[in-house]
Structure formats: C-alpha cells, structure tokens
Amino acid sequence: MLNVKETKTTDPTFLDPLTGLYNKEGFSEVGKGIVATACWENSPVTLFYIDVDDFDGFNRRFGSHPADQLLLQIAGCLKGKSRNTDLCARLNADEFVLLLPQTGPESALQILHRMRDALDAALHNSRWSATASIGAVTYLVCPSSIETMLETVGTMVRNLKTAGAGQTGHHVVTEPK
Numbered sequence: 001m002l003n004v005k006e007t008k009t010t011d012p013t014f015l016d017p018l019t020g021l022y023n024k025e026g027f028s029e030v031g032k033g034i035v036a037t038a039c040w041e042n043s044p045v046t047l048f049y050i051d052v053d054d055f056d057g058f059n060r061r062f063g064s065h066p067a068d069q070l071l072l073q074i075a076g077c078l079k080g081k082s083r084n085t086d087l088c089a090r091l092n093a094d095e096f097v098l099l100l101p102q103t104g105p106e107s108a109l110q111i112l113h114r115m116r117d118a119l120d121a122a123l124h125n126s127r128w129s130a131t132a133s134i135g136a137v138t139y140l141v142c143p144s145s146i147e148t149m150l151e152t153v154g155t156m157v158r159n160l161k162t163a164g165a166g167q168t169g170h171h172v173v174t175e176p177k
Helices: 023-041 057-060 064-081 105-124 147-163
Strands: 045-052 087-092 097-101 132-139 166-172
Touching: 023 045, 023 087, 023 097, 023 147, 045 064, 045 105, 045 147, 057 064, 064 087, 064 097, 064 105, 097 105, 097 147, 105 132, 105 166, 132 147, 147 166
Parallel strands: 132 166
Antiparallel strands: 045 097, 045 132, 087 097
C-alpha cells in the first residue's frame, strides 16, 4: 500500500502554500492511484469531506490572519489524525478532504466520530469559535472516478449544512454508479 506521507511531492503545483497539504490537483493525481489500488485489491475506500461552516463570515469578522490560523488548525488536526496511507488535501478556501484506503463502513464511522471530536476540540479551544460539517462516503465497490467521489460527498455535505452548522453524515455506496 502506498505510504502517502513518505512519497509526498515537493512539486509546488500540487501543494497548498498555506497548509502544506496537497491541493486539489495534487489530491486528484495521488487520489487516482489510491482509488485504482482499492479497485484492483477489491477493498473499500472512504472519502471524508470537511467544510468550515460560515467561513466567509468568520473571515469578515476576524480578518485573514485569524482565518489562516483556523485553517492551519484544521490541517494540523487532519495530519495528526491520519495514517501514513491516508491522503489529506485542502481543496478550496475552507474545504478539506481525507481519502482513506482500506476503510470500510464500521471503521469509517469510528473515524468520523473521532474526527468530529478532534475538530470540535481544536476549533472550540481556539480564540475564535468555529464549527465544521463533515461528510463521509464509503465505497464498497469500485468508484467510477475520484471526481465522482468528490461530487458525491460534496453534495452530501451541502445537504447536511442545510440542517445547520456542525453536522456529520455517512453514506455507503454498494452499487456502481
């Protein structure tokens, strides 16, 4: 299995300059390999999507430096809670993903709860109160693409956020799309 932390690229076009995590392009490139391996091994793969609630409002209220510090806290939490084989990335200003190979539904739920607790602690112990919504989708079948995975979990998180801030959800895909 690929050790993502040991094979991390130094190509700046694949890295987020603020957090040091992979950016969207880097995530797509490395994620394709992880998904291909999961399909070849016929093993489950889970994608987490973390979206800071009302990040634009936070940025307006506190300014760009505190907003950057908040993003760094989230990135640090994801790095600290991930395995060497997991892929962490910052997709957009306030959206992060975590791709977990060989992670089925039961493990994904446990990780979801631990991630929720860790993010809540990190965000509430900061000088600024913030929340994040987290969605996770576990594929028990080979996903058609990394882009489809992102679209599925992104839509899930947007739907979760309509119920309010700090939401979590998990979905299992058992049939090919």
